[in-house]
Amino acid sequence: MRGLSGWGNYPVAQAQLLAPRSEAELQRLITDSPSVIARGNGRAYGDSAVGVPATLHMRHFNKMISFDAETGLLVAESGVLLGDIISAFLPRGWFPLVVPGTKFVTLGGAIAADVHGKNHHKDGSFRSGLDWVEVMGPDGTVRRCSAEENTELFNWTAGGMGLTGVILRAAIRLRRVPSAWIRQDTIPAANLDAAIEIFERSAAATYSVAWIDCLAGGDNLGRSLVMLGEHALLQDLSYDQAARPFAIPRASNRTVPPVFPSFALNRYSVRAFNAAYYWAGARKAGRQITGYDSFFFPLDALLGWNRIYGRKGFAQFQCVLPLDSARAGLRALLEAISAAGQGSFLAVLKRLGAQNSAFSFPMEGYTLALDFPVNRRSLQLMQDLDRITIAHGGRFYLAKDSRMSRDTLRAADPRAAEYAGMRQMSGLHPSFQSAQSQRLSL
Amino acid sequence: MSKSPVLILGARSDIGMAVAHAYAAQGRPVQLAARNADSLEPQKTDLELRYSVPVSLHEFDALALEEHERFADALPELPGIAVCAVGFMGEQGESETSPAAAAQVLRSNFEGPASILSELASRFEQRGSGTLVGISSVAGERGRATNYVYGAAKAGFTAFLSGLRNRLARKGVHVVTVLPGFVATQMTEGMDLPDKLTAQPGEVARAITDATAKQKNVVYVRPVWRLIMLIIRNIPEGVFKKMSI
Ligand SMILES: Cc1cc2nc3c(=O)[nH]c(=O)nc-3n(C[C@H](O)[C@H](O)[C@H](O)COP(=O)(O)OP(=O)(O)OC[C@H]3O[C@@H](n4cnc5c(N)ncnc54)[C@H](O)[C@@H]3O)c2cc1C
Numbered sequence A: 001m002r003g004l005s006g007w008g009n010y011p012v013a014q015a016q017l018l019a020p021r022s023e024a025e026l027q028r029l030i031t032d033s034p035s036v037i038a039r040g041n042g043r044a045y046g047d048s049a050v051g052v053p054a055t056l057h058m059r060h061f062n063k064m065i066s067f068d069a070e071t072g073l074l075v076a077e078s079g080v081l082l083g084d085i086i087s088a089f090l091p092r093g094w095f096p097l098v099v100p101g102t103k104f105v106t107l108g109g110a111i112a113a114d115v116h117g118k119n120h121h122k123d124g125s126f127r128s129g130l131d132w133v134e135v136m137g138p139d140g141t142v143r144r145c146s147a148e149e150n151t152e153l154f155n156w157t158a159g160g161m162g163l164t165g166v167i168l169r170a171a172i173r174l175r176r177v178p179s180a181w182i183r184q185d186t187i188p189a190a191n192l193d194a195a196i197e198i199f200e201r202s203a204a205a206t207y208s209v210a211w212i213d214c215l216a217g218g219d220n221l222g223r224s225l226v227m228l229g230e231h232a233l234l235q236d237l238s239y240d241q242a243a244r245p246f247a248i249p250r251a252s253n254r255t256v257p258p259v260f261p262s263f264a265l266n267r268y269s270v271r272a273f274n275a276a277y278y279w280a281g282a283r284k285a286g287r288q289i290t291g292y293d294s295f296f297f298p299l300d301a302l303l304g305w306n307r308i309y310g311r312k313g314f315a316q317f318q319c320v321l322p323l324d325s326a327r328a329g330l331r332a333l334l335e336a337i338s339a340a341g342q343g344s345f346l347a348v349l350k351r352l353g354a355q356n357s358a359f360s361f362p363m364e365g366y367t368l369a370l371d372f373p374v375n376r377r378s379l380q381l382m383q384d385l386d387r388i389t390i391a392h393g394g395r396f397y398l399a400k401d402s403r404m405s406r407d408t409l410r411a412a413d414p415r416a417a418e419y420a421g422m423r424q425m426s427g428l429h430p431s432f433q434s435a436q437s438q439r440l441s442l
Numbered sequence B: 001m002s003k004s005p006v007l008i009l010g011a012r013s014d015i016g017m018a019v020a021h022a023y024a025a026q027g028r029p030v031q032l033a034a035r036n037a038d039s040l041e042p043q044k045t046d047l048e049l050r051y052s053v054p055v056s057l058h059e060f061d062a063l064a065l066e067e068h069e070r071f072a073d074a075l076p077e078l079p080g081i082a083v084c085a086v087g088f089m090g091e092q093g094e095s096e097t098s099p100a101a102a103a104q105v106l107r108s109n110f111e112g113p114a115s116i117l118s119e120l121a122s123r124f125e126q127r128g129s130g131t132l133v134g135i136s137s138v139a140g141e142r143g144r145a146t147n148y149v150y151g152a153a154k155a156g157f158t159a160f161l162s163g164l165r166n167r168l169a170r171k172g173v174h175v176v177t178v179l180p181g182f183v184a185t186q187m188t189e190g191m192d193l194p195d196k197l198t199a200q201p202g203e204v205a206r207a208i209t210d211a212t213a214k215q216k217n218v219v220y221v222r223p224v225w226r227l228i229m230l231i232i233r234n235i236p237e238g239v240f241k242k243m244s245i
Helices: A023-032 A080-091 A109-112 A150-156 A194-203 A240-243 A269-283 A292-296 A306-307 A325-338 A376-391 A406-412 A414-427 A435-438 B013-026 B039-050 B065-074 B092-099 B100-128 B149-170 B201-215 B224-234
Strands: A001-002 A015-018 A038-039 A054-057 A064-068 A073-077 A094-098 A130-136 A142-148 A166-176 A181-189 A207-212 A224-231 A287-293 A314-322 A347-352 A365-373 B006-009 B028-034 B055-059 B081-084 B130-135 B173-179 B219-220
Touching: A023 A054, A023 A130, A023 A166, A038 A166, A038 B219, A064 B039, A073 A080, A080 A094, A080 A109, A080 B039, A109 A166, A130 A150, A142 A325, A181 A194, A181 A269, A181 A292, A194 A207, A194 A224, A194 A325, A194 A347, A224 A269, A287 A292, A314 A325, A314 A376, A325 A365, A325 A376, A365 A376, A376 A406, A406 A414, B006 B013, B006 B100, B013 B028, B013 B039, B013 B081, B013 B201, B028 B039, B039 B055, B055 B065, B065 B100, B081 B100, B092 B100, B092 B149, B100 B130, B100 B149, B100 B173, B130 B149, B130 B201, B149 B173, B173 B201, B201 B219, B219 B224
Parallel strands: A015 A054, A038 A054, B006 B028, B006 B081, B028 B055, B081 B130, B130 B173, B173 B219
Antiparallel strands: A001 A015, A064 A073, A073 A166, A094 A166, A130 A142, A130 A166, A181 A224, A181 A287, A207 A224, A207 A347, A314 A365, A347 A365
């Protein structure tokens, strides 16, 4: 037994971490334990990859199995990191169809959360590039599922948060890219309306995301920097870059000290940081050629940044609001945050496209994600944000959740009851449970 | 220019595999040597897919000394670097009561590795170039009640590597002794190891690629171990024998 948590270091549960190395061993652990949950690289913020009593560390299943250089179809074991896939195939001109904001996630984790990227409005979620998945069920049998085969299992597995079984292998399609560089356009938006307008007229951009200053109020409410991106073509690059379009100078990784002074994180410093970031960005507005790492994974350069929130950890709030109520809902959310003075270093706004999935997070509309250090006031604020989201027809992202109540989830998302019912009926419920699924009665 | 291959002896171990990844990532062909080498086919495919380097599998048993000469002769290409990651910790309790168990620990950590490195050493010497890497252990720096059979074998191996380095220094062949300290591997899984002193296999691999590139002689994977062992080595025997560390 040991203290185990997600990326936010909150909550911490006593769990047993089991690290199988073969399918036979995995089978034995699943059939012998009262309940298990798979864990990839622990990048979910809360307790979705924490299984009480038993958590299955899946990183030993980390081999690539085949690659078709004609179609870009990669078959790999679930413990392979997206970062490893990028290191292996980007130099050959291939990139995953969908990547989240960190490349330190496993294939299994990306499927289980059905992650979305900055291109959701155009390309959909991770499952758009997913051909098939092999899942080990409660009896230890491995089933291949896809849009054609074992369809129901496939539908619930993508976005099912590990609750349909353990993902062993998957086939994903990579896309051809002309270079490892991104052509980025940064557009300052003076307030929320301006930001939404930029998103709506930028629907053709492959990638889009906004960093939002969630402490600005009044006329500046929702002030943000919208960033659009395209895979850079050779003609976008300098002579030197175009000569070796997949070679990017390696950025040095920095590590956050294990104990970051907590006084450095307060409402004044966060407000100052946000304002400075906005003005610096606004000055640099315009076109820029940037490496894929700094465009997609800016935080990854700062290893262990989750520790800056100190020992109590932090929680993320991420919701999506449907298109027609997004403007009013976002305004209400930002007003509540600004009024509470509970700022977040990392507040991100994205336009999501349409998605019909059994249980995946995205829907057509806007998603807002913010980090808060865990304390009484921020937990209270997040409950207010829950209510505002529900009132505007929105729903929540389980990969980020660490504190929601069962009733909040049920009120926001009718699919939750359906998922729980399916799990009961098909006998998945006793075998696969996470601390989160127990909290949310999934 | 094609790079010379790296031979990994004991390739199935976590450290051996991490070393294979580290060299393959530098674009070097890899020769994986282990018992039941065929079963390493998935690892071979994985390395080839990730790094686009040729990988070959070679049947190798560190304890089958009589096979070592033939093994070295049969390699399709004499490697530029050979890394010996063969090792077996055993159970100290068993080693104390069963001579056969103790012999297996001694042979796996000392006799076998010394034998195969000797075969390779003479070939490297003849060619006038190459690097031999032996993964020994800080356990070989002082015998402790809890694992002195393993420690003794590693002490022997460390001395062997030191002598080999001395012998080959003027022959263009370099020898690296790697002292990993605690490493989070299958061998130590379930043990309660202190985080600050425990390296990941990838760290050991990086220490090795770095040491071969810079021609280092003796490397501690985590520098703190140099200090720890300095202290442990210098505790007077009269005191040491009453301690349990
Ligand atoms: C800095 C940062 C940025 C992020 N940005 C985004 C983003 O832009 N978009 C987005 O969608 N998400 C984002 N995330 C969330 C992250 O993508 C997901 O939480 C992802 O699931 C983490 O993958 P993991 O391998 O670490 O899985 P874990 O955190 O270990 O597990 C997450 C879930 O996957 C399940 N799981 C893992 N492996 C398996 C398996 N083999 N079989 C079955 N189930 C499995 C677990 O049970 C758990 O429910 C971000 C996270 C961080 C830390």
